[in-house]
Amino acid sequence: MSLYTRLVASAIFPLHERLKGHSTLSALRSMEQSQWLPRTDLKAFQLARLRAFLERIGRDVPYYRDLFRDSGFSPADVNALTDLQRLPITGKPDIRENLERMKADNAGPLERFSTGGSSGEPLVFYRGKERVSHDVAAKWRATRWWNVDIGDREIVIWGSPIELGSQDRVRLIRDKLLRTELLSAFEMSEDNLERFIRRIQAFKPRMLFGYPSSLALMARYAAGKGFKMDELGIKVVFVTSESLYPHQRETIESVYGAPVANGYGGRDGGFIAHQCPAGSMHITAEDIVVEIVDSDGNVLPTGQNGEIVITHMAMGDFPFVRYRTGDVGSLSDESCSCGRGLPLLKEIEGRTTDFIMATDGTVIHGLALIYILRELPQVGEFKIVQDALDRITVQLVVTGPLTGEMEAEITAQFRKRLGSTVSVIYDYVEKIPAEASGKFRYVVSHVAH
Numbered sequence: 001m002s003l004y005t006r007l008v009a010s011a012i013f014p015l016h017e018r019l020k021g022h023s024t025l026s027a028l029r030s031m032e033q034s035q036w037l038p039r040t041d042l043k044a045f046q047l048a049r050l051r052a053f054l055e056r057i058g059r060d061v062p063y064y065r066d067l068f069r070d071s072g073f074s075p076a077d078v079n080a081l082t083d084l085q086r087l088p089i090t091g092k093p094d095i096r097e098n099l100e101r102m103k104a105d106n107a108g109p110l111e112r113f114s115t116g117g118s119s120g121e122p123l124v125f126y127r128g129k130e131r132v133s134h135d136v137a138a139k140w141r142a143t144r145w146w147n148v149d150i151g152d153r154e155i156v157i158w159g160s161p162i163e164l165g166s167q168d169r170v171r172l173i174r175d176k177l178l179r180t181e182l183l184s185a186f187e188m189s190e191d192n193l194e195r196f197i198r199r200i201q202a203f204k205p206r207m208l209f210g211y212p213s214s215l216a217l218m219a220r221y222a223a224g225k226g227f228k229m230d231e232l233g234i235k236v237v238f239v240t241s242e243s244l245y246p247h248q249r250e251t252i253e254s255v256y257g258a259p260v261a262n263g264y265g266g267r268d269g270g271f272i273a274h275q276c277p278a279g280s281m282h283i284t285a286e287d288i289v290v291e292i293v294d295s296d297g298n299v300l301p302t303g304q305n306g307e308i309v310i311t312h313m314a315m316g317d318f319p320f321v322r323y324r325t326g327d328v329g330s331l332s333d334e335s336c337s338c339g340r341g342l343p344l345l346k347e348i349e350g351r352t353t354d355f356i357m358a359t360d361g362t363v364i365h366g367l368a369l370i371y372i373l374r375e376l377p378q379v380g381e382f383k384i385v386q387d388a389l390d391r392i393t394v395q396l397v398v399t400g401p402l403t404g405e406m407e408a409e410i411t412a413q414f415r416k417r418l419g420s421t422v423s424v425i426y427d428y429v430e431k432i433p434a435e436a437s438g439k440f441r442y443v444v445s446h447v448a449h
Contacts, residue, residue, distance in 0.1 A: 001149060004179075008151025012177055017136070021109075021129050027137035034286050035141070035340045042341045043081070046285050051078045053313040054321075056104075061319055063101040081289055082299075089297045089309060089322045092123045099124060107317035115268050123268060128317030135270045135314075138284045139263075142274035145338075146236040146261055148207045154180040155200055157210030157218070181205075185214045193221045197229070204232045208256065212239040213440035216248040219255035230257025238263060242440070243348070247374060264348050269310050269325050273345045282342035287314045290345070291322065292331055303346065305330045356386050357447045359419030366443030372413045378402055381432050386445040392418070393425045395432050402426075 001009075017024040034045060054075035057064040068074070073086055095102060103110065103126060110126040140150060175181065181203060183196050196218060200208075208215060215237060222229050234256050239248075240263035249260045264281060265271040272288055273281045283290050289311040292300045300306045308327045312320045332346035356364050366384065373382045373394070381397035392414060396402070411424040432440075 002152075005149050005151035008178060009149045013150050016174065017133070022133040022136065023130065024133045024136045024140070027134050028140050031137055031141050031284075031286055032144075035282075035342055037341045039335070039341045039343070042285055042343075046289065047078070047081055049286070049313050050081065050084070050289060050311070051075055053311075053316060053319075054078060056316045057319045057321070060104040060106055060316070061102065062105070063098045064319060064321070066101075084289060084291070084311060084322060085299055087322055089293065089324055090320065091324050095123060095125055102126075102318050104317045104319075110317060113267055115266065125268060125320075126318040128315070130317065131270065131312065131315045133314075134287050135265075138271040138274070138287065142261070142263065142271075142276075142282075143207075143238070145274070145276050146207075146238075146259075148235050151179060152206040153203060154178075154207045154209060155203060155205045156180060156182045157185050157196075157208070157214045158182060185211055188214065188217060190221075193218060194225070197222050197225075197227050200229065201227065201232060206233060206235045207238060208234060208236075208258075209238040209240075211242050211440070212244045212248045212252070212260075213242055215239060215256075216251045217440075219251050223251075223255050229255050232257075234258040236261050240265060245370070245442070262348075264327075264329075264345065266325065269320070269323065270312050270314075272308075272310060272325075273348075276336065276338045276340065278336050278338040280336035280338065281345040281348065282336065282340055283345060285342050288312055290331065290343070292329065293324075300330075302331045302333045305347065305349065308348075356384075356392075356418065356443065356445050357389060358417065359389055359421055364417055366445075368417050369414060370442055372410060376402070376406065376410075378406075382442070383432050384443045386443075386447050389447055390419070390421050391423050391425065393427055395427045395429055397429060397432060 014025045034042065037045065058068045058073075058075050059065065067087075071086075077083070107126075108128055108130075110128055111132075112124065113127055114124045143149060181199070183199065184192075219229070235258055237252050237256055237258050237260050239252070239260055244260070244262050252260050259277070261277075262275040262281065263271065264273040270288065271284055272290065273283045275281050291309040291311075292304065292306040293309050294300055294306050305328060308325045308329045309322050310320065310325060311322055327348065329348040330346045332344040334344060334346075336342075336344060356366055356369065358364055369384050373379050373384075373396075378398050378400040379396060379402075380399045383395040385393045385395070387393055394410070407424075407426055414424050415422050
């Protein structure tokens, strides 16, 4: 670690956080100790924190005060994490309908946030300083797992309007001090891709951070144009906020000459899990309880895939209790060779809308269709949209013509997986736009499953 990085990590950034009223440093110190607790001790720590959190929201939050009273639920009777199952699952409609009653009576300053995407209306919610502090601490801890730290040179490829809209003088000074630069995932034109690549070469960051789709796109562009990116001293590439596909990991690691560290979370759910150098996805168990449920909301056994539901215990000002993330994954009861006692996510398979439903009702991961298109050298970009149970639209950006025979073969492969009556519509476009957030999704299904 350089002298300047040590100065930033030990003095400049902690001062920045204190001036913002955040408790990030104390949260980090606690997390760096608790991550090494044995699994049983960590569960006991988590249970005590859960009970205190439920007592707090049952006292201070109108929505939960009424819910606990009407259902006869007492936080004092919570003796196991499974006692959470006595509370209902919270969906986005519940939060929309009770937005003001979800705020604690004694809440501190709250920031208004929203999430959106290609399906459904945006979710509006609020975050307090405790939630922000703990999220920053969780990310900071995971950064250190890879032998890099705040203050090391970093380039961020991001597309959130909130981050991009706050480039004021204070933010620019802060980023300069922290040695981090932001490149816009909204602006991935060919001219900008070359400019971004040259900036990375000149800046020589120790870490990259961003959407896997954006980093993979830049990597493919760099490789195609002959830019050398694997001798810049990049130590790790952090990716988050999208599904990380195997071909993206392979491309990113090959071109940048650095391992990919996956992170799982979102603006609503917080930093839920991070990948360590041993390859495991560790849950931020000090703050978050993760459950896996089926389509009816029943908790599934460890190892079975279902929807990821989270309870974030650093959200006392605006609680998320048994909140449906819309993501699909499974838990593992294995231990990681890194020695951390933090529980593991076995798999994160993506959004529920990353899955396609066959005509017989079988749910198929979008990868089954993605690989069909990736095998064709003429296909530069693509997006698969399931408009109806029996209709698929394939948007294509091609580098060479697809013959009628090629289209027929793609259709045959799709029908083999989805059903013989499925119609496949080909839409040839010059560019496939990203989502409003700057993310890119290969598969979108508008069919409920």
